[in-house]
Amino acid sequence: MPHRANVMICTCTNCISNGSLQIKEALEKEISKHKLEDDIQVVPTGASGLCVKGPILVVQPDGIFYQKLKTKDIPHLVEEHLLKGRPVESLMYVSPGEKTPIPELREIPFFKDQRLIALRNRGMIDPDKIEEYIARDGYKALAKVLTSMAPEAVIEEIKTSGLRGRGGAGFSTGRKWESRRKMQDDMKYIICNADEGDPGAFMDRSIIEADPHSVLEGMAIGAYAIGASYGYVYVRIEYPLAIERMELAVEQAREYGLLGKNIFDTGFDFDVEIFKGAGAFVCGETTALVASIESKPPEPRQRPPRTALWGKPTVINNVETWANVPAIINWGAKWFAEIGTEKSKGTKVFSLAGNVNNAGLVEVPMGITLKEIVYDIGGGIPHGKKLKAVQTGGPSGGFIPERLLDLPVDYERLQEAGAIMGSGGMVVVDEDTCMVDVAKYFIEFGVDESCGKCTACREGSDVMLQILTRICAGEGQEGDIELLEELGQAVIDASLCGLGQSLPNPVLSAIRHFRDEYEAHIRDKHCPAGVCKPLFQFKIDEEKCTGCGLCRKHCGHGAIQGESKSPHTIIADKCTKCGACYDVCTFNAVTKVANSVMEAAVSH
Amino acid sequence: MPKLKPGDLDKVAGKVKRTMLMREGSGRSKVIVHMGTCGIAAGARPVMKALMDEMESRDVKDVLLTISSCAGLCSREPMVTVEMEGKPAVKYVDMTPEKAKEVFVKHVLGGEMIKEYALAAGSERTF
Ligand SMILES: Cc1cc2nc3c(=O)[nH]c(=O)nc-3n(C[C@H](O)[C@H](O)[C@H](O)COP(=O)(O)O)c2cc1C
Secondary structure, three states: OOOOEEEEEEOOHHHHHOOHHHHHHHHHHHHHHOOOOOOEEEEEEOOOOOHHHOOOEEEEOOOEEEOOOOHHHHHHHHHHHHHOOOOOHHHEEEOOOOOOEEOEHHHOHHHHOOOOOOOOOOOOOOOOOHHHHHHOOOOHHHHHHHHHOOHHHHHHHHHHHOOEOOOOOOOEHHHHHHHHHHOOOOOOEEEEEEOOOOOOOOHHHHHHHHOHHHHHHHHHHHHHHHOOOEEEEEEEOOOHHHHHHHHHHHHHHHHOOOOEEEEOOOOEEEEEEEEEEOOOHHHHOHHHHHHHHOOOOOOOOOOOOOOOHHHOOEEEEEHHHHHHHHHHHHHOHHHHHOOEOOOOEOEEEEEEEEOOOOOEEEEEEOOOEHHHHHHHHOOOOHHHOOEEEEEEOHHHOEEEEHHHOOOEOOHHHHHHOOOOOOOOEEEEEEOOOOHHHHHHHHHHHHHHHOOOOOHHHHHHHHHHHHHHHHHHOOOOOOOHHHHHHHHHHHHHHHOOOHHHHHOOHHHHHHHHHHHHHHHHHHHOOOOOOOOOHHHEEEEEOOOOOOOOOHHHHHOOOOOEEOOOOOOOEEOOOOOOOOOHHHHHOOOOOEEEEEHHHHHHHHHO | OOOOOOOHHHHHHHHHHHHHHHHHOOOOEEEEEEOOHHHHHHOHHHHHHHHHHHHHHOOOOOEEEEEEOOOOOHHHOOOEEEEEOOOOOEEEOOOOHHHHHHHHHHHHHOOOOOHHHEEEEOOOOOO
16 A cells, blocks of 8 residues: 655665665664554655755655754654654755755755756655656656657657767767667667766766666667667676666566567567676776777777777767656657757756765756856855866866856857866865866876876876976976976877877866966965965964964874963974864964965065 | 566556655645644544545545644644645544545545535645
């Protein structure tokens, strides 16, 4: 018998690591204590998106959203809300800077301004139950194409929708399928790229964890369109939960005959296999990915010839691209094409991270501005800090400075500004971030992940890292900026795959928009954001210091001296610049003073 | 498990349809059982059970059955509120499992309010 209420508890990887499984257990215990088992059902779901506030749960049908739960909250919550019908305010979401909690999920700005297509089932279904996917129009699109559409018509529909690849390059999905359709061969392959190597990005993992069947259905539709009968889901081994849910989904789809031979009695055969990748960033590149499945060293190769698994026509699309396909078939290309901008249609999922209040997973219509994402959905910057830039596209992407924040999310517009749409990483950077230091972080990633095949990428990235390290240490030289630019361009020109061709982007775009910061490091040996430790010293402002002694107690190196109630001082020789005093001082008396200023003061 | 034919999708979906509608928070009408301490003491839980049984045995899929706290009139508990789309909410008082079933059949399914059991029509809406 259906229950009167469902408690949807997020069991994505993030929430599980925050203890959502213990919450689930506590819920079940309390529910049985109150003999509510027949009334209330606990449903594990994939990510709801606002998982920094995890563990989270939503009580349906009322749609009440609870966040940051602890096991000790559960007895009260079950008794008050589930037994007596009184939602618990103290566990609800409160907007940054506000006091009144917002009870309903659909009223919370983070959720309200999103538009869900790829994530249409998130938080609504138990990903381990195929019946729930089916109840939300699942596999209807597959039934529709198999029983009433010619493969060419399917391709035409996808082309008309304007869907472009969500894995990075943004190539037209319909055109990719069309070219493989035209190739004559006895065997063709479909691949879902779930390698997802961008640091901090978790869109694809979340889609699989929340709704694996949407990806499988998309793949089956693609297979029918190009004439393939076998597919691979290439998932990195670091995604154990995604793998587990995908494996179960494949099993259930086979049981219902939605994968396998003669699907829906139409004579169409399609089955898939899950391939676990070892988790190298370069394996997300199509030729390396295919080499990896073929048990060859995963090194990219020159194209053309086209990427082809076992030498056969192959379509590789990203997880999110596949998840969009059933929705387009169900609701029509025209519906999809009406969302977005002239050349970027539909929605895009981003993992919003960095210095932003509501970090999480967001799906937004193309054309929305970065400002809307950061401020309306993301709830702005913590601690009232100023926004400096937004980085999109991960290690292949670039920085968009604050003054360009009205830029719409669109493949071409982002590229014009020196960034890329990429696969959906979006890192918000506030005024306390150094643009040399952060560019260095991305280059370090590139140095680690370069497969080493192309000299330009292997050696060039390393030299770029050395120069950036020098600049951060206060040893930058005149000409370093120009050298970085020249080297960056050389790496782009001389590398054969997308990794090398994009790896210098974060540095080049940081220089383009924040050249003055690079110059300050090199010429004045000054880090304007106060991040590069060799370039400043901590100093206590005598006027502001009350002699409370808090910094002295927190200093782990005995580097602070002073009598109680009289101004303290820092002993420069002992100071390791750990910043503990700076963080604990409640009077803003600990300041960062640039070396250059210190020296000038001494020489006076 | 038998292999599905295209027409079977709706059958599979039908089994969990009511659950899905409930999660979407949508339905033709909403039935609220007031489950404050007072309501529970006065017998709100058997009333809820009766309504759930009724939904199940009649295979009703588009009604949301939910709970809320004390409606403020503890002496007349158990209470049930019926909200029909586009109509003022009706509060029923002194409910028993039998009366609740009657309300469900006549009002929620049949659209006819039962005046004898009703406290008032047009009370404030709950969320
Ligand atoms: C170094 C490198 C890493 C990549 N990693 C991924 C990845 O993790 N996931 C992905 O879908 N595409 C990745 N790509 C892009 C793929 O090469 C390819 O364009 C994409 O999978 C095609 O699918 P789409 O058209 O649906 O975007 C990567 C490309 C490069 C050069």
